[in-house]
Every structure is written in C-alpha cells, then in structure tokens.
Amino acid sequence: xxxxxxxxxxxxxxxxxxxxxxxxxxxxxxxxxxxxxxxxxxxxxxxxxxxxxxxxxxxxxxxxxxxxxxxxxxxxxxxxxxxxxxxxxxxxxxxxxxxxxxxxxxxxxxxxxxxxxxxxxxxxxxxxxxxxxxxxxxxxxxxxxxxxxxxxxxxxxxxxxxxxxxxxxxxxxxxxxxxxxxxxxxxxxxxxxxxxxxxxxxxxxxxxxxxxxxxxxxxxxxxxxxxxxxxxxxxxxxxxxxxxxxxxxxxxxxxxxxxxxxxxxxxxxxxxxxxxxxxxxxxxxxxxxxxxxxxxxxxxxxxxxxxxxxxxxx
Amino acid sequence: xxxxxxxxxxxxxxxxxxxxxxxxxxxxxxxxxxxxxxxxxxxxxxxxxxxxxxxxxxxxxxxxxxxxxxxxxxxxxxxxxxxxxxxxxxxxxxxxxxxxxxxxxxxxxxxxxxxxxxxxxxxxxxxxxxxxxxxxxxxxxxxxxxxxxxxxxxxxxxxxxxxxxxxxxxxxxxxxxxxxxxxxxxxxxxxxxxxxxxxxxxxxxxxxxxxxxxxxxxxxxxxxxxxxxxxxxxxxxxxxxxxxxxxxxxxxxxxxxxxxxxxxxxxxxxxxxxxxxxxx
Amino acid sequence: xxxxxxxxxxxxxxxxxxxxxxxxxxxxxxxxxxxxxxxxxxxxxxxxxxxxxxxxxxxxxxxxxxxxxxxxxxxxxxxxxxxxxxxxxxxxxxxxxxxxxxxxxxxxxxxxxxxxxxxxxxxxxxxxxxxxxxxxxxxxxxxxxxxxxxxxxxxxxxxxxxxxxxxxxxxxxxxxxxxxxxxxxxxxxxxxxxxxxxxxxxxxxxxxxxxxxxxxxxxxxxxxxxxxxxxxxxxxxxxxxxxxxxxxxxxxxxxxxxxxxxxxxxxxxxxxxxxxxxxxxxxxxxxxxxxxxxxxxxxxxxx
Numbered sequence: 037x038x039x040x041x042x043x044x045x046x047x048x049x050x051x052x053x054x055x056x057x058x059x060x061x062x063x064x065x066x067x068x069x070x071x072x073x074x075x076x077x078x079x080x081x082x083x084x085x086x087x088x089x090x091x092x093x094x095x096x097x098x099x100x101x102x103x104x105x106x107x108x109x110x111x112x113x114x115x116x117x118x119x120x121x122x123x124x125x126x127x128x129x130x131x132x133x134x135x136x137x138x139x140x141x142x143x144x145x146x147x148x149x150x151x152x153x154x155x156x157x158x159x160x161x162x163x164x165x166x167x168x169x170x171x172x173x174x175x176x177x178x179x180x181x182x183x184x185x186x187x188x189x190x191x192x193x194x195x196x197x198x199x200x201x202x203x204x205x206x207x208x209x210x211x212x213x214x215x216x217x218x219x220x221x222x223x224x225x226x227x228x229x230x231x232x233x234x235x236x237x238x239x240x241x242x243x244x245x246x247x248x249x250x251x252x253x254x255x256x257x258x259x260x261x262x263x264x265x266x267x268x269x270x271x272x273x274x275x276x277x278x279x280x281x282x283x284x285x286x287x288x289x290x291x292x293x294x295x296x297x298x299x300x301x302x303x304x305x306x307x308x309x310x311x312x313x314x315x316x317x318x319x320x321x322x323x324x325x326x327x328x329x330x331x332x333x334x335x336x337x338x339x340x341x342x343x344x345x346x347x348x349x350x
Numbered sequence: 351x352x353x354x355x356x357x358x359x360x361x362x363x364x365x366x367x368x369x370x371x372x373x374x375x376x377x378x379x380x381x382x383x384x385x386x387x388x389x390x391x392x393x394x395x396x397x398x399x400x401x402x403x404x405x406x407x408x409x410x411x412x413x414x415x416x417x418x419x420x421x422x423x424x425x426x427x428x429x430x431x432x433x434x435x436x437x438x439x440x441x442x443x444x445x446x447x448x449x450x451x452x453x454x455x456x457x458x459x460x461x462x463x464x465x466x467x468x469x470x471x472x473x474x475x476x477x478x479x480x481x482x483x484x485x486x487x488x489x490x491x492x493x494x495x496x497x498x499x500x501x502x503x504x505x506x507x508x509x510x511x512x513x514x515x516x517x518x519x520x521x522x523x524x525x526x527x528x529x530x531x532x533x534x535x536x537x538x539x540x541x542x543x544x545x546x547x548x549x550x551x552x553x554x555x556x557x558x559x560x561x562x563x564x565x566x567x568x569x570x571x572x573x574x575x576x577x578x579x580x581x582x583x584x585x586x587x588x589x590x591x592x593x594x595x596x597x598x599x600x601x602x603x604x605x606x607x608x609x610x611x612x613x614x615x616x617x618x619x620x621x622x623x624x625x626x627x628x629x630x
Numbered sequence: 631x632x633x634x635x636x637x638x639x640x641x642x643x644x645x646x647x648x649x650x651x652x653x654x655x656x657x658x659x660x661x662x663x664x665x666x667x668x669x670x671x672x673x674x675x676x677x678x679x680x681x682x683x684x685x686x687x688x689x690x691x692x693x694x695x696x697x698x699x700x701x702x703x704x705x706x707x708x709x710x711x712x713x714x715x716x717x718x719x720x721x722x723x724x725x726x727x728x729x730x731x732x733x734x735x736x737x738x739x740x741x742x743x744x745x746x747x748x749x750x751x752x753x754x755x756x757x758x759x760x761x762x763x764x765x766x767x768x769x770x771x772x773x774x775x776x777x778x779x780x781x782x783x784x785x786x787x788x789x790x791x792x793x794x795x796x797x798x799x800x801x802x803x804x805x806x807x808x809x810x811x812x813x814x815x816x817x818x819x820x821x822x823x824x825x826x827x828x829x830x831x832x833x834x835x836x837x838x839x840x841x842x843x844x845x846x847x848x849x850x851x852x853x854x855x856x857x858x859x860x861x862x863x864x865x866x867x868x869x870x871x872x873x874x875x876x877x878x879x880x881x882x883x884x885x886x887x888x889x890x891x892x893x894x895x896x897x898x899x900x901x902x903x904x905x906x907x908x909x910x911x912x913x914x915x916x917x918x919x920x921x922x923x924x925x926x927x928x929x930x931x932x933x
Contacts, residue, residue: 076809214672288842527709
C-alpha cells in the first residue's frame, strides 16, 4: 500500500470557531493507482490534498494518521515533513502559472530547488523528462515570462516529479485550462504513472468526467467526509451513494439536450462545517434518508474496492 | 444602510474613542481661547515659569502663557489641516477618479499633470510664491498647501479606481442604466471609503507639518500662533537644552494625539464599512 | 431580433496604440426570439468580447449590431436599450458590491426604472421574480453577498434581469464557477426563460453545456466563426476540423478519450467549405453545407 490514511481530521481556525474541513477520513491508495478525488467546493478535497504536503497557518491536525510506504508522516511537524516533500510526496499546485519565480531562469531555479533538497541535478535526466512532456531543453535557459501558460504548467509538472515521488498530488491542475490543453495535461499525468516516474497519484478535481478519463478509482467527498470510493467505471455507471448518484446524473454530456432529458441538480446546500449536524451529513438533501441516518454510517466495503458511507448501500 | 452604519459606528470602540479625542481638541481650540483676556503672544507672566495654578502649561523664555498659545495654536492647526487637507483630498479625488475611470487619453493627460506637480519641489514653490505675494493669512497658506500636496493622493486613488472599474459590479451598474458620476460616487467610492479617509488623514497631517515648516522660516501667518510655530519657537530658543519641557511637549503631544486619533478612527471606520470585518 | 453583421473589434496596444490586435473579425449571426444560441470558444476566441459589445460595455470597431433593425449604438438612451437587453456574468461574487447587501441589485433597478413604484408593490414584484428563479425570498433578501452561495447569487442576477421586460439575455459563462450539483438548475432556468419567449446568447467554453441548452451554436476561434448552425448538426456532424478536435477533447462520462481517438484523424478529410458548391457560399467566408449549417474553410488554417 502506497498511502494509508486513517481517521484523519484537519480543522481550520477561523474567528468564528473551528471549521471541520476534514472530519475523519480513512482510505488508502495502492501502488500504481491513480485516484481521482472529486467533490464540490467546501467538500474538503483541497484540505486533504494540502494536508499531505503542508498545513498552512490556519490548519490544525486534530487527529488521525497518514502512512506513506509504511512510514508515518508527521503532518503537524513542518520541519520533519521536509523529509517527505518533493522526495516522496509532491504537489502540482492549481496555479502553476504563478509558482515559478519570475526573476530566475528555469534551469537555475531547478538547480537551486534540487540543491535545497541536497540532490545533485542530473542535466541529462532533466532534459529527457522535458522531452517527455513535449518541451525542448531550451526552456531551461528561458525566463518564466517567455513561456505560455501551458508550457509553465508542464515545467512545474516535470519539476515536481523529478525525484520520482511515491505519491503525486495534482490539485485542480486542469480547471483553468482550455478543453484541448486539459486533455494534454491529463494524458501527461497518465504518462508519468505509466513510465513509473511516480508510483501513485491523487488527482483532485471538481470535474468527474475529466478525472474519469485517466483515473483507476474515484473517491467522492462531501462536507468534510468520504461518501464513496470505487473503480472509475463503477463509480460513473453504478454509484451506490445517493449523493454520487445525483451528482453524476446532474452532469450534462455532449449529446444530452434538455428537451429530450431534463437533468436536475441536487436541491439544498451542504451544511455549515462550523457546527456540522450529527449523523450523515447528506441527510438533509437525501431522498433516501431515514431514522438510522441520524447515526454516521461507516465507510464500508460493499464490493471489492467499492466503499460507501450510506446505510442504504448494503 | 445609513441607519445600519450608524448602529455599528456607535458600537465601535475605536471609532468612538478616536472621535472623542478629536472632538475634545476641537472644542478646546474653538472655545478655549475665550477663557483668556490676553492674546497668545502677550508677555503676561514671569519668564520660564514651570506649570502652576496660574499658568497651567507654564510660560516661555519671554513670559508668554504656553496654555493660551496651545489653545490658540490648536485653532490655527485645525484650520490649516482641515482646509489644506480637504482641498488636497478634493483635487486628488477628482483627478484620481476621473483618470482611473475614464482611462485613455484623459488618463494620460491627468497622469502627466499629476506627475508634473508631484516632481515640483513643493516647498520651494511655496517659498517663492509666498515670498513674492507676501501672503500672510492661514487661509491662503492652506490654499497653497492644498494645491501642491494632492498628487500622490490622486495617483493612489487612480490606481484603486482602475482596479475597481473592471469589477463586474460596475458593469452591472452600467447595465442598470446608472450614469458615470453616480457609479463613481455610489459604487466605487464606498469600496474605498476607509482608504479615502486615510488619504484625508495623511493629507491633514502633512498639511499641519508643511504649515509648521513654513512658519519656521518666517513665511507663516505673522499674527497668531500654531502648534507648529510653537514647536519651532521652542526649538529655536533651546527649550530642550534649558529643560523647558512644558514648552515643547504640549504642541508635540497635541499634533501626535490629533493625527493618532484620526488613525484609530480610520481603523474603526474600516470595520464599520466592511461587512466582512464586522462579523469578526 | 438581434443581428450581428460583420462585427469586429480591434484593440490598439503598445506605445501610442501603434499595434493592432484583432479580437473579433467579421462575425455575423442572429439571435431570434425564444431562441438560445451558444457562443462556444476557448480563451482568446473573442466570445466574451462579443458579449460585451452586445451589452454596449465595449465599443464596436467595425460592422453593426442591430436590435429589431435598429443599430444599437444609435439608441442614445442606454436605459431604453438595457430595458430590453441584459447580461449575467461569470463570477457571481464579483457582480455584487461587497459593501452593500445583495438585494441592492434590485433596488438599483427600481431606482432607475420604476422610481414611482410603491414599496409594497415593488416587494411583491421582487418576490415574484425570485420565485421564478426558484429562490425563497426569505432566504436571500437582506443578506450580504458573502453570506450567500454562488448559485443563489447567480439566480438573483437572473431575477434582476427578469424584473425588466427584457427580450435578450447575454449569459457570459454564467455557470462555470458554480458547483456541479447546482449548475444544472441554473442552466434549466435559461431553458425556462426561453420558453417565455426570451432570446438568450449563452457564451461558454463548455461544449456539453452549450449542447444541452441551445438551439443554435456558433463556434469561434481566434475571433472568427469556424462553424455555426443548428446545434444538432454542429454537434452531430461537425464539418470543421477544429470543431471535431474540440468535441474529441471533451471529457465524457461513459466514453474514454482513447475510444474517441479514432475520429481524431481528421486531417485527410477534404475541406467542407471547398467541397460545397459555389452557390452555397451565401455568407462571407462561410458555406452552407446543410440547411442552417455553415462552415468556414479549413485549408486556409493549414497553410
């Protein structure tokens, strides 16, 4: 198992109290697995991604453990986490475009970054990797401003996978891109795994149709908790959690026209995570809700590799 | 909206405290001088007397009543600060708003004008104009200060307006048929109200300081006193070395307290105007 | 109703406006009553610029935009124009002045258009408009923008447009910032408005959304129309290689990209524009290859 997360809780400190952004999630990502992490804004998917790299000042690790390749990650110890960052876990941020220092040439920046991790830059390997994502080695002698948004994105992708991390987290990397570049970036991610440059991957997105294209499995979050995790095909064709079911059926596809089939959204809105209600958090919006939902359902395996947090799923 | 702002304003300690301090000084400056039957520069007491029941703030080297000077000085200082600050803020806002909102050649022209005034050595110009015209009244002094100290305010307001102009709510107001001056006044200005107030405070403060400098080189009003004039007189006659602390501390503390209170008010106003800060 | 005829937009950039940047060139299409037209394009295609020109938020550099035959720039009274044509934009949070309550967008309409309406009467109208966009007035009135969700704010903006007797709504990427579970409801609202006889220009980069709601589709690239016509034709039998590659890139829920890769090999397909007979070239640069299905020449771009 590459990644094992057990009952992880991360809260945000705000002036009005603690927001329970990540409230007890347990899951694992296998070696070689590309897991899509889907959810709406406020579902906790970004908090989960950030927690595995760096807790920002407002985030507090309240409980739970994270194990990567058998070693426990010290989430709340920023210095000790340096051991893991970049080498074992790496992140492609959402705004890669601004992740590059504008005053440094790309090559020098990469060198400095490797230096700070005590690694020796391997120029030939770097050039080979750039070629892999369709960039020529000339970009190393250019400034970030001379590259297009898509090129910068690819540079960041190469840099963050340079040390062959065990886990790569891609945080909404395609959301700001056009349809055609989305496809290029997504297939590049797939290529990283297929060539063994990264062992497993977590692709955070709000776009289920996109992540379905490259992921082996998809995990859906709702209001700080896990709703469902299943192989990508199963999640899209036969979801078991009522939230996933409604979410998937609310997605318009090319070919679907509202005159033929009027899709419906999910009525209501997610609960506030300042003082979330007890029990299942989807209860208020759920058409299947019944008495037992006042109790939090476990995230239980209903079929091999298919986990659902719903009393009605079994 | 109005009522609500008032509601939060009255419950904001910073705003209330700042306002109280300013009001106390303002009332002191307006009503205080009525207490005396002598002028601020009259030689009424023994020289270099420490504060006492008769002369609350003591006397100067020449036997002038420091308390009387302080109260009269407050009046002059408020007048220069308010007139100069209001004028500079008004010019700065008009230039900044118009340049930032209209853009294009209007912007280029106004920016050029702003930069020209900005690089003019304002004090030198003031000196020349002042000496040449021989003007010696507080009003004219305030006018000069106001007309030379607006450029940086205009630049700051232009930049803010520029970024707010492209926000969608401005487009939405245009789609509602609202006219340009009203958009500037009702949509853009409220978003920078605390910023505008801060601008005014800084201009107010700098007007007081410029006035003090002018006073010092003998180009201030010949009659009367101001806090700046007091400070500079104290420095000129070595009050510090002679240990006459009562001569320079009141005017210095007065200027500091007024400007400081305005800053505190500004922070409070920010909380009143910004509904997000209100909830914290 | 709304007709664009050879519309272009040129930006002057550089020192003294020395260089020209053509954001939109020679675009012609129409939006009829009770019709939803999607304007589809990637970033930099000029689709938003077109929307802003129709809303008179940007000037027109060339060509004409007419509403019922009247050049919109000749309508001196902007208020009269905005009574008929309104817009909703991409970012609902940026459409509200953060200093004021969200329902101020309604107050602004009252102040400008219905100054004499009584308070009670106006309140009823606002509540009616909110209900027509499926919002509970009690939940949204009197709140500040940051207390409401993106979906609620966006619906309020549609309600605002409905308060006027508009005939055309320009919806510029109005759901791209909303969550998946609420975006479809906003999209359905557009369909409801269409049923009431409104013309809607739906500007989007998302092909599946455009396909879901629109009657006709215009595909833009680099400021030019590459293909347009009835939505079922444009999406069902795309003739221009650009449209085809766009369609092939769209992530679908039940088909993976690899399956769609086969239709990607479009380079050998002859140019539909040149294949079409001479007399079908009824519009400049476009050939009508089917009834209400126009395509631009693809060879020009290859060269």
